[in-house]
Amino acid sequence: MLSFFGRILKRSTKEVSVVDPMKKFLIVGLGNIGPKYEHTRHNIGFKILDAFAKANDIIFETEKLGDIARTKIKGKTVILLKPNTFMNLSGKAVRYWMQQEKILIENxxxxxxxxxxxxxxxxxxxxxxxxxxxxxxxxxxQLNTTKYNRFRFGISDQFSKGRQVDYVLGEWDAKEAAAMPERLDKSCEVIASFVSAGINNTMNAFNGK
Incomplete structure (x- = not known):
């Protein structure tokens, strides 16, 4: 027979909820913090995560090295990260949260x-x-590899020579802004597909769309 403490330990072990690493995903949107950058082309990563959070009725909270939001998709844990390290140091936040949440690089x-x-x-x-x-x-x-999944959102290259920085840190023009809601909806579908259907199915379904 188990001792009293043995029974307590056994029961406590059963009650601990351990998330399967294969069922945890980290979705990172790249951008720069602050109202100055909020509507710029370079901040599309933040914009897409904001749209996804709104669609899933979740909110971001400021935690270490970034703003974090959490949700579930078909039983899988999804962690959204907007690094607050500024763009050039994004890897520091990504590495920290991958280690903190034990995220597999394929996720x-x-x-x-x-x-x-x-x-x-x-x-x-x-x-x-x-x-x-x-x-x-x-x-x-920071990850010491180029083999990680990325979702690239086109912003085109309609700038004159020497004006790239001004362009990417510039705001969307009227035509782009009008098309943005539909593009954000599509981007949210990409995230959901990545989590529920996997990277290969997502590439087949959405690339070029």
Whole structure:
């Protein structure tokens, strides 16, 4: 027979809820904090996560190295992260929360802007270079790999020579702003698909859409 303390230990062990690492996902939106950057092209990662949080009726709370929101999709735990480290140090927040929540790298999805894609175009990939993007560059350095999932949202490259910084830190034009609600809805579908259907099915369903 188990001793009294043995029975308590056995019962307590059963009551502890351990989340299967395969069922935990970290979705990271890249951007810069502060109202100055809120509506800029470079902040599309934040904008998409805000839309996803609103659609799922959850709110962000400021925690270590970023704003965090949590939800469930078909029994899977989804953690949303908006780093507050500024773009160039995004990797520090990503690494911390992956370690803190024991997130497998295959369950990480990083959302970023992409100058090489037409506005609103979706491209999901399992690996790749940083493409000159400082946020991705720091994530690559912190994780020591280029093999992590990323969701690139096209912002196009309609800027003159030497004006790239002004362009990415500029706000959406009227045409882009009008199209944004539909593009945000599509982006939320990408996140839900990544969690519920996996990266390969998501690439097949959404790339180029």
């Amino acid at each position: 990480l999805l990083v959302i970023t802007d992409d100058l090489n894609l037409e506005f609103g175009t979706v491209r999901v990939k399992t690996k790749g270079s940083d493409g000159g993007h400082n946020g991705l560059k720091d994530i690559q350095a």
